[in-house]
Amino acid sequence: xxxxxxxxxxxxxxxxxxxxxxxxxxxxxxxxxxxxxxxxxxxxxxxxxxxxxxxxxxxxxxxxxxxxxxxxxxxxxxxxxxxxxxxxxxxxxxxxxxxxxxxxxxxxxxxxxxxxxxxxxxxxxxxxxxxxxxxxxxxxxxxxxxxxxxxxxxxxxxxxxxxxxxxxxxxxxxxxxxxxxxxxxxxxxxxxxxxxxxxxxxxxxxxxxxxxxxxxxxxxxxxxxxxxxxxxxxxxxxxxxxxxxxxxxxxxxxxxxxxxxxxxxxxxxxxxxxxxxxxxxxxxxxxxxxxxxxxxxxxxxxxxxxxxxxxxxxxxxxxxxxxxxxxxxxxxxxxxxxxxxxxxxxxxxxxxxxxxxxxxxxxxxxxxxxxxxxxxxxxxxxxxxxxxxxxxxxxxxxxxxxxxxxxxxxxxxxxxxxxxxxxxxxxxxxxxxxxxxxxxxxxxxxxxxxxxxxxxxxxxxxxxxxxxxxxxxxxxxxxxxxxxxxxxxxxxxxxxxxxxxxxxxxxxxxxxxxxxxxxxxxxxxxxxxxxxxxxxxxxxxxxxxxxxxxxxxxxxxxxxxxxxxxxxxxxxxxxxxxxxxxxxxxxxxxxxxxxxxxxxxxxxxxxxxxxxxxxxxxxxxxxx
Numbered sequence: 001x002x003x004x005x006x007x008x009x010x011x012x013x014x015x016x017x018x019x020x021x022x023x024x025x026x027x028x029x030x031x032x033x034x035x036x037x038x039x040x041x042x043x044x045x046x047x048x049x050x051x052x053x054x055x056x057x058x059x060x061x062x063x064x065x066x067x068x069x070x071x072x073x074x075x076x077x078x079x080x081x082x083x084x085x086x087x088x089x090x091x092x093x094x095x096x097x098x099x100x101x102x103x104x105x106x107x108x109x110x111x112x113x114x115x116x117x118x119x120x121x122x123x124x125x126x127x128x129x130x131x132x133x134x135x136x137x138x139x140x141x142x143x144x145x146x147x148x149x150x151x152x153x154x155x156x157x158x159x160x161x162x163x164x165x166x167x168x169x170x171x172x173x174x175x176x177x178x179x180x181x182x183x184x185x186x187x188x189x190x191x192x193x194x195x196x197x198x199x200x201x202x203x204x205x206x207x208x209x210x211x212x213x214x215x216x217x218x219x220x221x222x223x224x225x226x227x228x229x230x231x232x233x234x235x236x237x238x239x240x241x242x243x244x245x246x247x248x249x250x251x252x253x254x255x256x257x258x259x260x261x262x263x264x265x266x267x268x269x270x271x272x273x274x275x276x277x278x279x280x281x282x283x284x285x286x287x288x289x290x291x292x293x294x295x296x297x298x299x300x301x302x303x304x305x306x307x308x309x310x311x312x313x314x315x316x317x318x319x320x321x322x323x324x325x326x327x328x329x330x331x332x333x334x335x336x337x338x339x340x341x342x343x344x345x346x347x348x349x350x351x352x353x354x355x356x357x358x359x360x361x362x363x364x365x366x367x368x369x370x371x372x373x374x375x376x377x378x379x380x381x382x383x384x385x386x387x388x389x390x391x392x393x394x395x396x397x398x399x400x401x402x403x404x405x406x407x408x409x410x411x412x413x414x415x416x417x418x419x420x421x422x423x424x425x426x427x428x429x430x431x432x433x434x435x436x437x438x439x440x441x442x443x444x445x446x447x448x449x450x451x452x453x454x455x456x457x458x459x460x461x462x463x464x465x466x467x468x469x470x471x472x473x474x475x476x477x478x479x480x481x482x483x484x485x486x487x488x489x490x491x492x493x494x495x496x497x498x499x500x501x502x503x504x505x506x507x508x509x510x511x512x513x514x515x516x517x518x519x520x521x522x523x524x525x526x527x528x529x530x531x532x533x534x535x536x537x538x539x540x541x542x543x544x545x546x547x548x549x550x551x552x553x554x555x556x557x558x559x560x561x562x563x564x565x566x567x568x569x570x571x572x573x574x575x576x577x578x579x580x581x582x583x584x585x586x587x588x589x590x591x592x593x594x595x596x597x598x599x600x601x602x603x604x605x606x607x608x609x610x611x612x613x614x615x616x617x618x619x620x621x622x623x624x
Contacts, residue, residue, distance in 0.1 A: 008197060011235060011236075012234050012236075013233075014196070014232075015233075017190075017206055017209070017228060019229075020162075020228075021187065021219050021220075021225070021226045023188060024218050024220045025097060025185075025186050028163070029137070029162075029184055029185070030093035030096070030163060030184060031094055033086075034082055037167075037181050038080050044079060046077060048075060048077070051128075073176060074174040075129035075175050077179075080181060083181075087184055093137065096121065096161070103216060106216050106218070106445055107188055108145070111190070111209075112146050115440045116141060116143065117439065122137070123137060123138075124136045128176075132166070132180070137435070138189070142440075147192075147212070149204045151198065151204070154205045155192060156193070157192065157193050158190075159188060160191075162187045162189055164185040164187045167183075192205060192209075199255040200252055202230065203249075206228055206251050210226065227246060228248065228251055229245065230258075232254075233262070236262075236266045236404075237404035238262070238403070239406055240262070241409070242254055242410070245411045258417060260323070264321070264323035265400070268323070278314065279310065281394075282308050282387070282391065283309050285309040285364060289380070292355065294355030295355055298355075299380075300382070303382060305380065305385075305386060306382075306386050308386040309367070309368050309390070311369060311370045312347075312370075312376065313371075313373075316372065318375065319349045319375045321349075324417075326414070333345050335419035336396045336419060337389035337390070340385060340389045340392055341381070346377070346380075347376065348365070348375050349375055396419075408420045408422065408423055454478070455469045458491070458495075462492070464495055468499065468500075472495045472498065472499055477520075480517050481498055483517075484524055493524060493527060497520070497523075502515075505542055520541075524537075526540075526553070534609065535607070536606065539559060539561055540555060540556055543559045560606070568607075569603065573599055573612065575602070595616060595620070599612050
């Protein structure tokens with residue numbers, strides 16, 4: 001499929017964003033458990049649950065929850081020494097975390113939003129196992145905001161404070177395994193109005209919101225701490241919600257590819273209409289493949305399974321038609337079949353292949369009454385799985401006759417998407433009776449300084465260069481930088497260490513992730529107090545990263561990185577100059593550069609470079 005740049009105005013593109021950002025609070029939203037992530041190997045216990053949808057207050061069942069419940073799965077949860085009864089759903093939730101609420105109100109100010117008079121916690125039905133309760137707790141905090149982009153204003157409809165879901169660890173034979181370390185971390189959800197009209201504007205809006213969030217200095221950073229959902233539709237298509245865009249840089253590609261997918265699905269609809277296409281009834285065609293050489297089909301039959309088929313009248317050539325990069329209409333059918341446990345589907349637009357012969361394709365067509373202008377899709381698996389999967393293919397093929405189905409899709413790493421479930425409806429929300437409402441008070445919440453304003457202040461107040469100031473302001477360590485400077489540490493030292501030195505160590509495969517704020521602050525404090533020369537910072541941080549249980553002072557002593565006094569430095573300089581006496585006599589001060597490197601190597605980071613330089617110049621002048 002060649003990349004096409006569409007006239008998005010002519011297509012009637014409408015898009016909106018939902019940004020989900022974890023807050024960096026001390027405790028979780030409805031309990032006092034810490035918000036640090038754990039390794040699955042640290043789990044101290046496990047338990048299992050089966051989840052089922054519940055009816056709303058009006059007695060309605062949410063369509064997305066109903067479809068999710070059709071897949072019979074056992075959910076296993078990993079608990080830790082820090083896991084409490086609230087997380088296990090064996091105790092009612094506590095009151096809404098005050099720190100999380102205050103941070104959310106700061107974000108509301110930056111988005112120019114109006115806080116609600118009373119925040120009521122709601123339950124949102126989720127039965128995919130990502131919450132032990134079968135629902136997610138969520139509360140509307142503010143409405144009616146706005147951000148600016150180069151293509152005009154984008155409204156911010158709502159700002160919600162929610163609990164993060166459990167982390168999916170692995171698929172198991174009976175279902176899914178989740179880790180409870182992430183469950184309950186405070187999370188804000190920011191929903192824009194459908195004001196976005198191009199992929200580029202979608203990216204710009206997401207970048208603007210991301211900058212505002214980081215300006216608080218109170219959001220978590222790193223992979224998985226922020227997720228973007230994108231809602232996309234074109235005039236002849238339908239609203240599609242794309243979940244889980246991990247990288248900000250992928251948003252414009254996601255929108256671009258979804259537009260292309262909807263354009264192709266509309267074209268397929270029109271061509272199927274011209275062919276007067278219809279979808280037939282599923283049939284058991286196991287007899288056609290009794291002697292097949294197809295490994296997939298034979299494996300299913302050897303296990304006592306079946307081959308189910310559905311004739312797709314007038315679909316020839318359309319099932320194999322590409323609708324997005326490396327994805328076809330048949331891939332959509334396969335996504336639906338996989339939801340019921342099947343490995344995928346075969347269809348006649350791609351057969352003969354995979355061990356299926358021309359003769360078997362002809363027999364298949366004859367068995368279901370398919371002519372050359374028709375297509376046939378088949379599923380081979382255990383009989384109940386094959387029957388459920390082929391019914392899902394039938395439903396998706398019927399929607400192909402109508403065009404673009406409204407649905408929730410998942411983002412793939414390559415900028416394409418896959419089917420997840422139907423769009424949720426209002427029936428998935430109902431009040432949480434265990435948590436009392438709160439009345440947000442924004443009057444005492446300070447308005448955070450924007451990152452763009454921080455860059456200017458760092459240049460003016462701390463005399464940082466423009467590039468370094470921007471790196472610090474937008475970087476992960478911005479809150480630590482401000483803490484260090486407030487503690488009297490030289491701003492240039494702090495900035496260069498946190499942005500340049502750590503980057504160099506990371507490139508050298510030093511496990512920088514092991515370094516805590518305590519390590520970094522402690523090392524910088526040693527330099528500021530004269531206990532460690534600047535030149536020893538990298539070596540000391542590397543030593544701490546390899547053994548993070550030590551304090552900076554302990555690591556410095558063990559590595560011999562403590563600052564040498566002036567007499568010791570002078571003694572080393574004299575030794576180096578005396579070893580190179582003939583070079584000094586011949587070259588004079590021109591020998592300085594080479595001897596400086598030798599002196600620093602001999603001192604192994606124990607002395608400040610300025611002091612070494614001063615004493616070396618003095619010694620060379622005396623001897624020359």
